[in-house]
Amino acid sequence: MTGANLPLMDPQSYSAVCSVVDGCLVCGDVAVPVTVIEAADPDALCEDEHGQRGAVGIELVAPVVTGERLLVHGGVAIARLGDER
Amino acid sequence: MKFVDEYRNAELARSLGTEISALAEPGRHYKIMEVCGGHTHTIYKHGIEDHLPESIELVHGPGCPVCVIPMGRVEDGIAIATLPGVIFTCFGDMMRVPGGNGSLLDAKADGADVRFVYSPLDALKLARQNPDREVVFYAIGFETTAPSTALTLMRAKAEGIKNFSVMSNHVTIVPPVKALLESPDLRLDAFIGPGHVSTVIGCRPYEFIPADYGQPVAVAGFEPLDLLQSIYMLMKQLAEGRREVENQYGRVVPWEGNLRALEIMEKVFELRPYFEWRGLGFISQSALKLSDDFAEWDAELRYDVPGVRVADPKACQCGEVLKGVIKPWECKVFGTACTPETPIGTCMVSSEGACAAYYNFGRFARSKARAGA
Numbered sequence: 001m002t003g004a005n006l007p008l009m010d011p012q013s014y015s016a017v018c019s020v021v022d023g024c025l026v027c028g029d030v031a032v033p034v035t036v037i038e039a040a041d042p043d044a045l046c047e048d049e050h051g052q053r054g055a056v057g058i059e060l061v062a063p064v065v066t067g068e069r070l071l072v073h074g075g076v077a078i079a080r081l082g083d084e085r
Numbered sequence: 086m087k088f089v090d091e092y093r094n095a096e097l098a099r100s101l102g103t104e105i106s107a108l109a110e111p112g113r114h115y116k117i118m119e120v121c122g123g124h125t126h127t128i129y130k131h132g133i134e135d136h137l138p139e140s141i142e143l144v145h146g147p148g149c150p151v152c153v154i155p156m157g158r159v160e161d162g163i164a165i166a167t168l169p170g171v172i173f174t175c176f177g178d179m180m181r182v183p184g185g186n187g188s189l190l191d192a193k194a195d196g197a198d199v200r201f202v203y204s205p206l207d208a209l210k211l212a213r214q215n216p217d218r219e220v221v222f223y224a225i226g227f228e229t230t231a232p233s234t235a236l237t238l239m240r241a242k243a244e245g246i247k248n249f250s251v252m253s254n255h256v257t258i259v260p261p262v263k264a265l266l267e268s269p270d271l272r273l274d275a276f277i278g279p280g281h282v283s284t285v286i287g288c289r290p291y292e293f294i295p296a297d298y299g300q301p302v303a304v305a306g307f308e309p310l311d312l313l314q315s316i317y318m319l320m321k322q323l324a325e326g327r328r329e330v331e332n333q334y335g336r337v338v339p340w341e342g343n344l345r346a347l348e349i350m351e352k353v354f355e356l357r358p359y360f361e362w363r364g365l366g367f368i369s370q371s372a373l374k375l376s377d378d379f380a381e382w383d384a385e386l387r388y389d390v391p392g393v394r395v396a397d398p399k400a401c402q403c404g405e406v407l408k409g410v411i412k413p414w415e416c417k418v419f420g421t422a423c424t425p426e427t428p429i430g431t432c433m434v435s436s437e438g439a440c441a442a443y444y445n446f447g448r449f450a451r452s453k454a455r456a457g458a
Contacts, residue, residue, distance in 0.1 A: 030123040030126075030281065030307055031229065031281045031284070042240075055206075057204075057206055057233070057236055059236055059239075059345070059349075060232055060236065060343055060345045060346045060349070061343075061345075071281075071284065071337055073229050073230060073233065073281060074203065074204045074205060074206075074226075074229075074230050074233035074234075075203060075204025075205070075206045075207065075233060076204065076206070076232060076233040076236055078229065078232060078233075078281070078284050078285060078343060078346060079284045079337050079338075079339075079343060081336065081337060082335075082336050082337070
């Protein structure tokens with residue numbers, strides 16, 4: 001499945017960046033890497049690898065800046081993506 | 086894509102496979118358990134076992150949140166979902182988990198207002214949008230997911246949203262691992278630690294595994310090379326006689342975890358004295374309920390729930406699969422009476438369940454290998 005044929009979701013929804021190819025990532029304890037498009041508190045607008053945009057609760061990693069990469073699970077950022085090792 | 090493409094390099098995978106083989110002691114059989122359902126999914130989807138020598142056996146653990154929900158808790162959820170005026174919300178896969186009398190999806194078909202969400206924050210949003218309805222969120226998941234529920238409850242409390250409540254089925258990872266280590270059914274050599282749970286709890290909680298049980302742990306990411314590298318790290322520890330916790334997923338997992346997430350979980354939840362796990366039975370202090378400060382938002386206090394124990398169907402062997410005692414294909418109903426479309430047991434529901442992951446990906450590789458043998 002590619003970005004082009006993913007269903008369009010409401011960018012105000014926390015679900016938008018958690019829509020996935022292989023099932024429900026929440027159930028699989030997996031998380032989605034996203035990029036911060038508009039840094040705001042408590043919800044930042046973020047974009048996933050398919051270009052889906054959605055709200056993400058950022059209290060657990062705040063403050064965040066535009067362009068930063070976060071790991072999102074269940075609509076909430078649980079970690080920042082650090083440098084590669 | 087950064088953080089993905091470089092972890093799916095086939096040449097590197099082959100080279101890691103060779104290095105892993107070189108570390109295997111001739112004549113020894115290794116059993117390595119991946120605790121997390123996300124890892125099981127990666128193993129089958131990307132054919133990780135094809136890169137490993139036959140002497141290394143990957144054993145699937147109980148880390149799929151949907152798979153470990155006992156049928157009685159599904160019944161409790163359905164009892165709330167069918168109350169008048171309730172909007173019942175849960176994660177997608179949870180809707181298909183069979184209870185004693187059907188699933189939440191069946192309850193929806195019969196007229197209950199059951200909706201799936203990917204985030205508890207969306208459930209809270211529904212409560213804001215429907216002030217004349219009661220919105221209940223059926224929370225499942227390990228420590229990866231519990232912070233999102235905690236955060237949602239903090240917001241509900243701060244905003245004074247009273248038509249929202251949570252039925253918590255959150256579980257914790259360490260007690261079932263301890264139960265498995267104590268199990269006489271299973272002799273393991275090493276553990277692949279769950280990556281995203283560790284993002285929250287850090288690596289320290291696993292230190293008892295090498296210290297008390299003499300087995301190495303590698304906390305691993307979810308891309309194919311993450312898993313192969315973690316297996317390499319474990320095999321290297323075994324070969325060198327070291328026993329410690331190592332962090333393969335350092336690009337995401339801090340050693341101490343996410344302290345802010347742990348802090349809000351501490352405020353919102355408290356440990357249940359015991360909780361039933363499918364296949365593993367009752368495990369003490371292995372699940373989270375809402376703390377007294379959040380009792381007002383506790384669906385189990387707000388509504389009458391049956392709270393009865395429902396036995397698994399006789400044909401279902403999810404328990405043995407979850408404990409790693411049998412492989413998915415060794416279950417009597419695997420792929421016949423039990424398929425992802427018509428699951429009998431929870432392991433066939435979620436794509437991270439060992440049976441569903443194997444059904445979707447692994448069975449083809451296995452039939453190919455058998456045909457070639």
